[in-house]
Amino acid sequence: MSAPAARAPSPQSPILLREIVGSVAVLTLNRPAARNSLSEAMIGQLHASLNAIAEDKHIRAAVIAANGPAFSAGHDMKELTARRTDPDRGRAYFAQIMTACSAMMQAIVRLPKPVVAAVQGIATAAGCQLVASCDLAIASEAASFATPGVDIGLFCSTPMVALSRNVPRKQAMEMLLTGEPIPAARAREIGLVNRVVAAGTEREAAIALAQQVALKSAYTVKLGKEAFYRQAEMSLADAYRYAAEVMTENMMARDAEEGIGAFIEKRTPTWRDE
Numbered sequence: 001m002s003a004p005a006a007r008a009p010s011p012q013s014p015i016l017l018r019e020i021v022g023s024v025a026v027l028t029l030n031r032p033a034a035r036n037s038l039s040e041a042m043i044g045q046l047h048a049s050l051n052a053i054a055e056d057k058h059i060r061a062a063v064i065a066a067n068g069p070a071f072s073a074g075h076d077m078k079e080l081t082a083r084r085t086d087p088d089r090g091r092a093y094f095a096q097i098m099t100a101c102s103a104m105m106q107a108i109v110r111l112p113k114p115v116v117a118a119v120q121g122i123a124t125a126a127g128c129q130l131v132a133s134c135d136l137a138i139a140s141e142a143a144s145f146a147t148p149g150v151d152i153g154l155f156c157s158t159p160m161v162a163l164s165r166n167v168p169r170k171q172a173m174e175m176l177l178t179g180e181p182i183p184a185a186r187a188r189e190i191g192l193v194n195r196v197v198a199a200g201t202e203r204e205a206a207i208a209l210a211q212q213v214a215l216k217s218a219y220t221v222k223l224g225k226e227a228f229y230r231q232a233e234m235s236l237a238d239a240y241r242y243a244a245e246v247m248t249e250n251m252m253a254r255d256a257e258e259g260i261g262a263f264i265e266k267r268t269p270t271w272r273d274e
Contacts, residue, residue, distance in 0.1 A: 016045040017067075023060040024210045025053050026203075032068025037076040038126050040097060047104040054111055057273075060214035060221075062111070063206045064134060065118040071143065074125025074159070075101070101126060102158055105133040109229055112222035114213045118206035119143040119193065122181065128192075129159035132166045135225065136209060137193040139184040140202040145192060148179035165232070167191050217255035218273040 017028040027049050029036040036042075046064075053059050066072060080097065083090035108115050108130075117134040124146045131137050131145065147156035147163060156163075156176055164172045167190040175182065184196045197205045213221065227246045231239040250256050254274045262269035 014045075015039070015042055016049065018049060020059070021207055022211055023058060023214045024207055025049075025056075025059045025062045026207065027062065027064050029064070029066040029072055032066075032070070034076065035070040035073035035122075036066045036068060036127070037073045037079075038101060038130070039076040039079050040100070042076075043097070043100050043104050047100070047107055050104070050107045050111055050115075053113065057218075059113065060218055061113050061210035062115045063118055063203070063210050064115060064130065065203050065206065066120060068121070070121045070127070071117075071119045071123040072127025072130055073122070074127045074129075074149075098158055102161075105129060105158075105162060108133045108135075110226075112225065113218070114210065114221060114225065116206045116210045117193075118203045119145075119184075120199070120202050122146070124181070125149055125156050125159055129156075129162045132159070132162035132192060136206075136213075138202050138206040138209060139187060139193040139196050140199045141184055141196055142199040143184040143187070143193075143196075143202070144181040145175075145184075145187050146179060146181035147175045148181075150177060151179040163192075217259065217269075217271040219253055219255050219271075220250065220259075223250055223253075 013030055015029075015031050017030050019026050019028075027046065029042065031037060031039070031042065050062070053062050075097065080090065080094065083093040086093060114136060115134045117131045117137040119131055119137060119139040120143060121140070122144045123131050125148065128145050128147055147159050149156035149159075160172070160176055163175065167175075171190045182190075184193065187193045188196050194209075195205065223246060227243060231242055234242060255269075255271050258271070259269045
């Protein structure tokens with residue numbers, strides 16, 4: 001199915017657009033004039049939308065895209081700086097925003113459905129973190145990625161968490177210490193994105209990838225995604241012990257019985273997502 005064209009923003013447009021393409025929910029960051037920075041409102045709306053997707057049985061995957069030339073420039077620095085006049089110089093508000101943003105990023109990881117980023121332009125700081133937090137990522141040839149906080153005296157510490165879990169350590173440190181942007185091709189080489197496609201086709205490619213995964217058993221995908229992230233934080237022995245338990249539980253599921261039977265009988269399985 002072809003992806004719908006991104007809607008042109010207007011002064012009255014919501015900051016986050018939501019649409020359904022088949023069984024895929026598409027969330028589009030819609031603050032192009034602000035380079036889709038992650039304001040308090042944007043963080044809140046993204047988190048709320050992810051929670052809604054988690055509860056909707058008709059949605060089997062999600063795509064996070066953006067309107068305008070930038071995917072996301074990270075936190076809204078104007079919004080943060082405005083709180084410097086607070087009695088505590090903004091400390092409480094800064095802590096609130098960082099906590100809320102971290103919770104939203106973790107909601108992507110914990111969502112029982114795959115999330116694919118469609119990156120059409122630059123993704124910096126928390127915008128790069130957003131890409132790294134997604135399960136899969138498609139990047140336009142015109143996209144680039146950076147964690148440039150060091151250039152303004154603000155090390156990208158929270159983006160570092162997602163970045164360092166997606167790319168090799170020295171490549172992550174180079175991005176964090178230099179702040180230099182890397183092109184899409186380099187992002188693919190180090191594992192930050194899965195695929196690089198022609199500019200203007202990244203949204204359709206991301207939806208197509210999400211739809212491909214959506215054809216699988218939702219129960220199996222949920223089980224597998226949770227296991228993937230949990231085992232990654234364990235020792236080798238603990239990871240194998242845990243994964244064996246997951247495999248055993250999975251073998252007892254109705255969809256595994258159906259899928260294995262369909263494979264043996266050379267037919268298409270019929271999923272019940274259980």
